[in-house]
């Protein structure tokens with residue numbers, strides 16, 4: 055039974071992680087060249103796995119049903135709790151905004167083809183938000199059913215897409231060096247966000263129970279599956295197109311059409327487009343369900359129809375507004391998400407573990423993540439670097455990606 059739960063939880067983690075971020079990776083890392091991109095991916099993976107283990111170290115002494123809210127409150131006090139909740143809302147809003155902008159632009163391209171008319175991107179965003187907002191409003195069991203089907207198809211399409219794209223990889227593209235050093239900094243926030251899943255750790259702990267050995271395995275394998283898939287994805291996207299072509303694609307739709315132009319194979323570009331839709335849809339369902347439940351709990355809304363519609367409005371309206379103003383804002387929104395994710399997935403775990411190690415006697419059988427203070431310091435510095443990179447981009451000091 056526990057084994058079953060461990061496998062299920064590993065898949066939940068991997069499923070949450072592989073999403074919009076993966077679609078943004080080829081565009082965000084276009085200027086880096088293959089080798090540099092791989093090094094940054096590995097570093098981001100190390101950081102995120104390390105902080106996920108830190109969260110387990112914190113969870114081992116708390117109640118099974120502890121949430122980030124209660125953990126932050128008990129270890130860091132009222133201020134910590136406010137910071138935790140604020141970064142959670144900001145992260146989920148930014149992610150939803152990215153999904154609506156990305157999904158909307160995909161939908162708009164399709165609607166324009168179907169109706170042979172020039173449909174504005176805003177209409178795509180509205181339609182995308184209404185379709186998925188309704189699924190969420192119908193309830194968690196509907197989401198579960200839709201998600202299972204979409205997730206299975208997503209993995210099948212991913213494998214097909216990898217299989218079809220491999221023959222087009224050209225070695226010389228993989229030897230290219232960073233076009234400009236600034237691009238390394240610019241790519242950090244999006245690459246970091248693509249490894250994010252930390253909002254789901256409390257639910258997994260609650261589901262599996264406090265069994266550190268199993269939980270460690272869940273976190274390590276759950277974070278490593280996306281790493282393997284991203285490494286392949288990087289090999290394919292950067293191996294097929296030269297850096298300047300990738301850089302010129304601009305946005306998700308642009309990337310997909312460059313792939314189809316380059317390969318001149320309608321089947322492959324179809325597979326890439328379907329994968330992109332499914333990746334957006336599954337992550338959107340997972341993240342917006344989390345945000346919906348968070349609001350419904352925080353605002354003490356019931357499960358009645360009118361209450362659910364009200365909660366849905368609070369959940370979906372602000373990110374929809376962002377997507378209406380910035381229809382091309384897919385990657386921009388993911389960059390903003392990185393700021394909140396650094397707080398949630400790096401600063402908070404580090405602060406909580408630091409406090410706990412200081413105030414609590416660790417006995418022989420307590421779990422303590424290796425690395426000591428040096429590990430905590432390095433993670434903090436990495437977090438500061440990511441936030442700085444995003445701010446420098448916002449102020450136009452370094453080139454923006456996307």
Ligand SMILES: N[C@@H](Cc1ccccc1)C(=O)O
Nearest residue numbers: 071073074075247248250251
């Ligand atoms: N990693 C997810 C984004 C995410 C970050 C943090 C928590 C949940 C999801 C993606 O690539 O789409």
